[in-house]
Amino acid sequence: MGVAQKTMNLTRLTQILLLFSSLSILSIGGGNTVLPEMHRKAVNGYGWLSDKQFADVFAISQAAPGPSILIVTIIGYKAGGFPGAILATIAMMLPAGILVYLVSRVWERAKDLPLRKAIERGLAPLTVGLILASGWVMSKAADHGWQAYLLTGVCTAIFSTTKINPLFIVAAAGLIGWLGWV
């Protein structure tokens, strides 16, 4: 590897570090909120990947197990190989993680304050509403047909009334999808 190549790699890795660590702090409300900005920089700005590749990579990160924010792992990989992938992943998690750490320390100390009790009790109905909203948005995004809604209904009934390990049901639903029935 020549000197010029090394300098280029270093520049690239610095760009990866700066882009994803700033997106980490900006991603208030979750990783999805910075996707447009990520697209603007990675596709239009640096030209690391094409428009279509970004869309495909997004689909891959949604489909794979684990947090969907791992889209940055793939973008980092395309931009800077294996080191780029690892750097992008850490840069996306560390700044926000430090902030969460600081907040959770304060939260632990506030254990017996009425404010914490009120926040916990008050946020519960709101969180349940938000989770229903995310389920709603998920089923719209998945472009559900009637078969998929039926499958969702049956699975919901099973999850709500039995103690069967949910993993079996998800696997069975995956099998049904693989057979092309939804």
Place this chain on the structure above:
Amino acid sequence: MSDKPSLASLALTFNHIALASFGGGLSAWSREVIVVEKRWMEDEEFLSAVTMSRILPGANQVNLAVFVGVKFRGVPGAVAAVFGLTFIPVLIVLALAYFYFQFHHIPAVKGILKGAAAAAVALTLSMVFKTGKKCLTGLIPVSLFATIFLMNGIARWPLLACLALLAPLAVAWAWPKKP
């Protein structure tokens, strides 16, 4: 409530959550494992941690792992939980990315995913039923629940705007009454 989980147990548990969430539904899986199976937290504490993980910058599930890890084992706990949540998924995503950029098409898992996603939505709905039974016990909490669903789910208002409007009302409602 059981004893403090070890670092290895934190890492393994979050790894389990991550791998189970194939097709989505990470929040529901987190509750299934952390509240129901391991009994590390009560529903109320877990739900407030979920919302704080959403408000703060960063990926929600990573934030929740930090939260739970710090609660039991401080910084090493957070590192263990996040490592567990991401290590194998990163390997999987890298393998898929390599495949994709080499062969220029998405691996043929579309059908499987469609089915798994339908079940993930179902798991999310059943989490709504189970947690709702405990906290939606009056006119005010039910109205809070319904309003934020309409705002965020149907009208697609940003999370922060919804919470800025409703969280103060919710906290005022929940303020402990003097005996």
